[in-house]
Amino acid sequence: MSRKSVRQQKIASETNTEGGAAAVDSLRGVDTLEEAKAWLAARNIEDIECVVPDQAGVARGKLMPTDKFFSGPVMSLPASLFAQTITGELPAEDDDFQYDPTDGDIMLRPDYSTLSIVPWASDPTAQLIHDAYTRDGRPIEIAPRQLLKRILNLYERNGWTPIVAPEMEFYLVKPNPDPDYPLEPPVGRSGRPESGRQSYSIQAVNEFDDLFDDIYDFSEAQGLEIDTLIHEEGAAQMEINLRHGDPVQLADQVFLLKRTIREAALNHKMYATFMAKPMSREPGSAMHVHQSIVDSETGKNIFSDEEGNPSPAFFSFIAGQQKYLPAVMCMLAPYVNSYRRLARNTAAPINVHWGYDNRTVGIRVPNSGAQARRVENRVPSSDSNPYLAMAASLACGYLGIENGLTPEDPIDGSARGLPHSLPRGLLEAVALFEETDELVDIFGKSFVHTYRAIKQTEYETFMRVISSWEREYLLLSV
The missing domain is CATH 3.10.20.70 (Glutamine synthetase, N-terminal domain)
Structure with missing residues (x-):
């Protein structure tokens, strides 16, 4: 059309x-x-x-x-x-x-x-x-949309309403019908692909103006509320931010917007991919989620007290994220490829330290006023199911508040050189999820065991594939 x-x-x-x-x-x-x-x-x-x-x-x-x-x-x-x-x-x-x-x-x-x-x-x-x-x-109970509603019901029982705002990163790439060949950036209106990093470049965005016009038109026709679009760090890597709102509605929008972006790209003879790490020498793609909680009756942000200072609930929410995000990692990074994004000395976090306006940590607190005080979870990758990612992240914060947890001190400098505290691979993440009793109680045994079985089977499928690295370094050397 x-x-x-x-x-x-x-x-x-x-x-x-x-x-x-x-x-x-x-x-x-x-x-x-x-x-x-x-x-x-x-x-x-x-x-x-x-x-x-x-x-x-x-x-x-x-x-x-x-x-x-x-x-x-x-x-x-x-x-x-x-x-x-x-x-x-x-x-x-x-x-x-x-x-x-x-x-x-x-x-x-x-x-x-x-x-x-x-x-x-x-x-x-x-x-x-x-x-x-x-x-x-x-x-x-194992359906992702129902699972998110299950977590929101926990908040509702306490008179709280979570508010979220997701940020979606993705790559535009040349069509690649043969999966054995690496992906490459597409050619824009200049007739040349990007050759260097173009973070926040308006000119780099303008290379694909016709495509983005279609994305905006398709989104508007569906009632999807895009806030901003920027060029990210990687070659032809983009980010779309959505306005804040109800978690189910925002997960619906991410679910529909992913398809919208892919369809628009196909109309312009490109692929749009939400793989976490589609190109080995380019940064990975994330789905950051901003989170806050308001009192359902008053609409006031419970992360701020009457004087506008951070509340105990704010710090406990952060502490819950610190304690439990590693254990829900299999929902935030659901594929073998997802863990390639989480590399040291990149924009992706490798731990769950937190800090004020600090983009090197897994849990960032952006600068804001008292009513807009929020916690940004920078761990999820763009390949995650938005319903599961939001359910997992909100469940961690909920457990922190319910148990009155206390966070570590915030990080002032860079956290990129600090030790890993997130799982390094899918099997490790799945095992940690299934072994964490508090999460099994919240998500239900049926979902936990089903999800574990799915991820273990996907890992076994991946292990049947021999990579180019193995052929390069092992074929004639071992």
């Missing part, structure tokens, strides 16, 4: 006010089934993509005609949906991990607040995120 047709759909939605139904005019989301019918009819939507994020953050689901969506039976998918690895395999069963031997159905229930158009589709198409339930109506 062209940029013009995206804008035409937006104009049509803004001018269709028949009956005064405000929901029909919304670019993103309605409240009820009847409002959804009116919204879709106003845009002449022919098909609906019914999607649910899996453990990798990949969109799974069904595409169906609009009339069938409203007239058909309850939508379902196999129970194995949430046990698949990134390669589509199912882990071997063991004493702790088992799945339905009949691979029976789970039920999908639409969340109408996520309804939006698919602006790049050739025919008028909408998309709708679903939640997963058992046949008797219980949430599927």
